[in-house]
Amino acid sequence: MAMHALTGFSLVSLLGFGYLSWDWAKPSLVADAPAEAGVEHPSAAPPQPPHIIFILTDDQGYHDVGYHGSDIETPTLDRLAAEGVKLENYYIQPICTPSRSQLLTGRYQIHTGLQHSIIRPRQPNCLPLDQVTLPQKLQELGYSTHMVGKWHLGFYRKECLPTRRGFDTFLGSLTGNVDYYTYDNCDGPGVCGFDLHEGESVAWGLSGQYSTLLYAQRVSHILASHSPRQPLFLYVAFQAVHTPLQSPREYLYRYRTMGNVARRKYAAMVTCMDEAVRNITWALKRHGFYNNSVIIFSSDNGGQTFSGGSNWPLRGRKGTYWEGGVRGLGFVHSPLLKRKRRTSRALVHITDWYPTLVALAGGTASAADGLDGYDVWPAISEGRASPRTEILHNIDPLYNHARHGSLEGGFGIWNTAVQAAIRVGEWKLLTGDPGYGDWIPPQTLAAFPGSWWNLERMASARQAVWLFNISADPYEREDLAGQRPDVVRALLARLVDYNRTAIPVRYPAENPRAHPDFNGGAWGPWASDEEDEEEEEGRARSQSRGRRKKKCKICKLRSFFRKLNTRLMSHRI
Secondary structure, three states, X not given: OHHHHHHHHHHHHHHHHHHHHOOOOOOOOOOOOOOOOXXXXXXXXXXXXXXXXXXXXXOOOOOOOHHHOOOOOOHHHHHHHHHOEEEOXXXXXXXXXXXXXXXXXXXXXXXXXXXXXXXXXXXXXXXXXXXXXXXXXXXXXXXXXXXXXXXXXXXXXXXXXXXXXXXXXXEEEOOOOOOOOOOEEEOOOOOEEEOOEEOOEEOHHHOOOOHHXXXXXXXXXXXXXXXXXXXXXXXXXXXXXXXXXXXXXXXXXXXXXXXXXXXXXXXXXXXXXXHHXXXXXXXXXXXXXXXXXXXXXXXXXXXXXXXXXXOOOOOOOOOOOOHHHHEOOEEEEOOOOOOOOEEEOOOEEHXXXXXXXXXXXXXXOOHHHOOOOOOOHHHHHHOOOOOOOEEEEEEEOOOOOOOOOOOHHHOOOOOOOOEEEEEEOOEEEEEOOOOOOOOOOOOOOOOOOHHHHHOOOOOOOOOOEEEEEOOOOOOOOOOOOOOOHHHHHHHHHHHHHHHHOOOOOOOOOOOHHHOHHHHOOEOOOOOOHHHHHHHHHHHHHHHHHHHHOOOOHHHHHHHHHHHHHHHHHHHHO
């Protein structure tokens, strides 16, 4: 009883004053354990290999952390980052599925077939089954692997589930966004279902618990039941702070003076997530994991500015290839770091975690394995130069082609109507339609004055090629495409090189059999191996017919509605 009372007390008051004086070497004030019980002492020699804890947040904006000057309080993240290494040249992808797929495979989207959009709940699609995932690789190296949180990498077959892709245990949601309390998710009018799973079973009994707190509690249980002598990989993919904007009341109260309602709810969700990270860190200490652990914190894409997020002063938002969509929040906190308490400007991409963590675990992974990532641990831990010099942000041939793009505009080697983005050294090139390129100040007011908004609008740009020197102009305000055609041509040539290695886009039509009504009211696998083979054959026949009848009217009609749907989905995302 005392435990529950003190826990409730911490939600309101500890963040306000107790946290500031918290000694990180001792158990949290919310604990009811003896002061020294189970606490790891720094003098203990760390075993090898290290425990790896990867924390991924959803839709957290670049500006939405205390150490970036935010109005949102994140004392745990601030302290972890200050005592570790802040990654201030760190890149992710602009939406959910692409970042998660690249984290777990170490490959660019063009090498997984997931170049376009996200995996929708009713699509017969998932992370390629022929690619070895990061947890599978770590299992081979003797790790116990556990996932808690949001999957969003497909589930139409059982072989696609987290427990079939390398995780010993799983508690979380399979789709992209669910209610934080009821775990319901609707993929269109009347297409709704429950989405909270434990292992491969529906976790009906856990409904009603706020997901951020539920997931942190599950992590603590895993640590309590696991031996520190066996290496552990924990992938904690919080649903927070993705919509819907929901938070326990006690966190909302501290932001009651914030005028913008969406920003107020969003801020409460971020602070709740911050405390969840604090409780995870304390559990690592209490159960003897901390001294031999590597904690990695990362956002999955830019913040959604229409839902309370902020990427200021970066340009753009979630779903775009401007810096506000792809520049990530990231840091590494670990007693094993050789140079701590510093900021790293080494170029790092989310694909780099695969080879980096495999190397830390005592294994090997490189480009010879088909990876696009690099081992960046020496750059992070010791301050060496990053082995990465360029990033392919993406090439999406299905996204709406830019009206003003052309092959001629790409020097005859690249169609600039195609959405693509690449970073080489200091230079960043964008072609096609990169998404809305506004600079959006933090939404602290109750309503946005239209004149203020329009000061930073860039919606009327009639072009399809942009070039920026990101080192000198991180906010992408000075387009140098007209002044440096030589650089534009060189980066277009790199896009051509990458495109030669791309595999076909996999973005199948939705299957009505995925409706939760056919699965007892819950989202879950619906296709068998035989059905999957028939679908592949049907798609091949369809593609063959399409090549023979390129100009048929029905094909044009399908193309029109596909583009319309893509545009609608991009707005929704």
